[in-house]
Amino acid sequence: MPRLWLKRGREKGIKEGYLWIHPSDVEKISPSAQDGAAVDVVDSKDRFLARALLNRRSPIVARIFSREKRPWGSDLVLSRLKRAIERRERWGISKEAFRVCYGESDGLPGLVVDKYAQVAVIQISHPALEPMKQEIARGLKEMLDLAAVYEKSDTPARAQEGLSASKGVLLGSLPREIRISEGDVHFLLDIEEGQKTGHYLDQRPNRMRVGAMANGKEVLDLFSYTGGFGLHCLANGAERVVFVDSSASALKIARVNVETLGAEGRAEFLEGNCFDILRQMERQGRTFDMVCLDPPAFAPSKSSLPNATKGYKELNLRALKILRKGGILVSCSCSSHLPVGLHLDIIVEASADARCQTVLLHQWGQGLDHPVLPGHPPSRYLKCHVLELAETI
Numbered sequence: 001m002p003r004l005w006l007k008r009g010r011e012k013g014i015k016e017g018y019l020w021i022h023p024s025d026v027e028k029i030s031p032s033a034q035d036g037a038a039v040d041v042v043d044s045k046d047r048f049l050a051r052a053l054l055n056r057r058s059p060i061v062a063r064i065f066s067r068e069k070r071p072w073g074s075d076l077v078l079s080r081l082k083r084a085i086e087r088r089e090r091w092g093i094s095k096e097a098f099r100v101c102y103g104e105s106d107g108l109p110g111l112v113v114d115k116y117a118q119v120a121v122i123q124i125s126h127p128a129l130e131p132m133k134q135e136i137a138r139g140l141k142e143m144l145d146l147a148a149v150y151e152k153s154d155t156p157a158r159a160q161e162g163l164s165a166s167k168g169v170l171l172g173s174l175p176r177e178i179r180i181s182e183g184d185v186h187f188l189l190d191i192e193e194g195q196k197t198g199h200y201l202d203q204r205p206n207r208m209r210v211g212a213m214a215n216g217k218e219v220l221d222l223f224s225y226t227g228g229f230g231l232h233c234l235a236n237g238a239e240r241v242v243f244v245d246s247s248a249s250a251l252k253i254a255r256v257n258v259e260t261l262g263a264e265g266r267a268e269f270l271e272g273n274c275f276d277i278l279r280q281m282e283r284q285g286r287t288f289d290m291v292c293l294d295p296p297a298f299a300p301s302k303s304s305l306p307n308a309t310k311g312y313k314e315l316n317l318r319a320l321k322i323l324r325k326g327g328i329l330v331s332c333s334c335s336s337h338l339p340v341g342l343h344l345d346i347i348v349e350a351s352a353d354a355r356c357q358t359v360l361l362h363q364w365g366q367g368l369d370h371p372v373l374p375g376h377p378p379s380r381y382l383k384c385h386v387l388e389l390a391e392t393i
Helices: 011-015 074-090 127-144 156-160 201-211 228-235 248-261 274-284 302-321 340-353
Strands: 003-006 026-029 038-042 048-054 062-066 097-102 111-116 119-124 148-153 166-172 178-182 185-189 218-222 240-245 267-271 288-293 323-333 357-364 383-390
Touching: 003 048, 011 048, 038 062, 074 097, 074 127, 097 178, 097 201, 111 127, 119 127, 127 148, 127 166, 178 201, 185 228, 185 248, 201 228, 201 323, 201 357, 201 383, 218 228, 218 274, 218 302, 228 240, 228 248, 228 288, 240 248, 240 274, 248 267, 274 302, 288 302, 302 323, 302 340, 323 340, 340 357, 340 383
Parallel strands: 003 038, 119 148, 218 240, 218 288, 240 267, 288 323
Antiparallel strands: 003 026, 038 048, 048 062, 097 111, 111 119, 148 166, 178 185, 323 383, 357 383
């Protein structure tokens, strides 16, 4: 087996559970090693540490898939998909819609699978999985009794791995409409043209918790996509919800979802830049009992973190300025490069600039179907802080 030698002292993180090897960690790689194939990761004294998938073109040069000398191949991939499904059944996760596979957390780096009703959507972001698409699709169809498997491999991460975008039906045929439910809320999905795989399953438990806090409140749902937090707020008796998103197509689906709920008389839809709309609302003196912030990742890389930090602070500052006393701020970030503590620090700084005091009510993360590995920090990416705007002491 070709080898990848780590520099002296770089094995500590790997032994503690970290699953990525960066170019700066590498001493040398066997000339015979092929991108998209397995290599043995060894320390500076030739001691075996793990087996990983190699890709010299990637900012993550190797991704660990086993601590043992297991062969990489379709048998391993399918057995781990089966194990991932069984784990989620054991954890009591809804079978109607859930993340079937969450990359490294399920021992399958470069593979994401989401199930929506009778359709599975897969995203492949590593060349080691490219030859297995059809086998993966057939395995998923059998394990989950699916009508169709759709590939939506068009993420920036795929381009970083040297792969071109790939979209289309792999097996079966897509139903005319795909709908899922979250409690009393029903979502119409657009997996072909929508964001990510068509929906954000990671926020599902948080949306339901926030909704339960919204009775009688006026709510502003920023970066609402197809309804998200706002739909759950309406379902739980919110007096009014304003949905804001820059995507006209997403808001169109949000309207359908609101109509399905029978709450169109309590909803308002605004298309535009959320930062601009917040400033406009502040000038107009418009205020709310609850503001939900669920923006896209502002920090796709470590180098972008300083600018992202400024963006998150501005967003939270503007939201706090239009929040009524006793109101609720739901502030989220899905940037894996932004630690939980730093996200909360940003909210503290925004509160100071807004000359207000907040009380932290809840600190939530992603749903159980996106399992967190404590030794691999990138697996914990979603932050959801819920705070109350208190009277200043």
